[in-house]
Amino acid sequence: VIALQEFAPPIRVPTPVFAAAGLESVRRIFVDQPVETLEANQLVFFEGDPARHVYQLVEGVVRLCRLMPDGRRAVIGFVFPTQMLGIPSHKSYPHSAEAVTGIRLRRSRRTQLDQLIAEDLTLTQKLLAMVCEELSAAQEQLLLLGRKTAQERLATFLIWLTEKLDHNGHPNEVVLPLTRQDIADHLGVTVETVSRTIKKLKQFGAISLPEPNRLIIEDWALLGRLAGDTDAPPAWAS
């Protein structure tokens, strides 16, 4: 599964704020593990595989997917550097993990993690906090998929993604590492709808895309209203 190779544009993201104590514990899991490299679209692990490892992403972006037998795909989340891959406390992976861009990551044996959990309270607390955070994010996404329109989904997602990704000095501008298909499968719509909806957001003046993968948020407040999380959306926004 692991390959060495130069790879796509190095995606950089800001380091999330971690409780210092917990961070140190998590680092302990992966310290001394060599950094492995995967190119875009390679598989880290597959849904249903026995969960023998956990990973920490060092660089790049990973998507987590669930598949239906007929090929329908849901991208249930994305993983950014410093975050862990491979949920603790499961015999098999409940989803696949694939490199969106070229990635670098560290690997650790589940048996070793289990041992650390068995003795290190601080680590276990930190893991609990991290999983709780992910659970909240998933629940937020349930609201999006269950009740938001395509336009609200896109607006919500673009805000979220822009806040996650690094800006290289330009606070309103990001290079999207994802394809339209990834976005579509994450938002529960089709690529065509993603395309058309992005066009509408452009026409509203909320965003602009000098090239298909360079996003500039022109009007945060407007985009926020279009996301539907606030009352009083602009009446003309249909």
Next chain:
Amino acid sequence: VIALQEFAPPIRVPTPVFAAAGLESVRRIFVDQPVETLEANQLVFFEGDPARHVYQLVEGVVRLCRLMPDGRRAVIGFVFPTQMLGIPSHKSYPHSAEAVTGIRLRRSRRTQLDQLIAEDLTLTQKLLAMVCEELSAAQEQLLLLGRKTAQERLATFLIWLTEKLDHNGHPNEVVLPLTRQDIADHLGVTVETVSRTIKKLKQFGAISLPEPNRLIIEDWALLGRLAGDTDAPPAWAS
């Protein structure tokens, strides 16, 4: 928020299997706490409220909801007896909790839970396992909401619910504690669609409903195929 009152049909569910050690730890949180009673549709806590307590459900069913400012609602999950309410590790509740039926529950202060987490490794491990379980369930639901048709959603949900609820000796028969609106908001469709889709499932012979709230699963295999989690769905199932 708390009221005493006799209440709706006592919903019974089978006790989930817990790791014995972990269960004991969890019980410690709530032991000696009085059992409180709420009637149907009363609020346990509200989205955004400071998270001062955690709860353990003793009897009945609770729904967890997220709301949009314009009133759209997503039921992000249901809670059954022995399960905990109120995610650890958050300053405010990220969702509301409402009694679906009359319920009985125990309450414990968050400060007390935090203290237990700070010293009891076994408890923290158990909580971690429980939250991981919930996360997997949420991700499953993301697939449902993102990629399944209304028919697949209903079939999936009815199987899941029937496995959760107690059968009183009739293995294929349950009394639904939920309204059509609860189901609709959980599956991301409207009440009308729930109604029509249930009718279709009846016509296929997968289920029957002698009364609107008494569900009998007539053909598990068929309902399973209609849920879409298997290949080779019946061709006539449109």
Next chain:
DNA sequence: CGTTGAATTGATACTGGTCAATTCTAGTGG
């Protein structure tokens, strides 16, 4: 019984999906 909210049913509208064609973009090799 009569009342009220839940559930069902029907008619119609519309969002977003499907299918097909075209354009764009980033590589690749001459």
Next chain:
DNA sequence: CCACTAGAATTGACCAGTATCAATTCAACG
């Protein structure tokens, strides 16, 4: 440096699955 290619993205025409709106029907309860 410039075609050529393959996959990604866009666009258009049309359609299907659900939503919406409105009207009954049903069931529980006083």
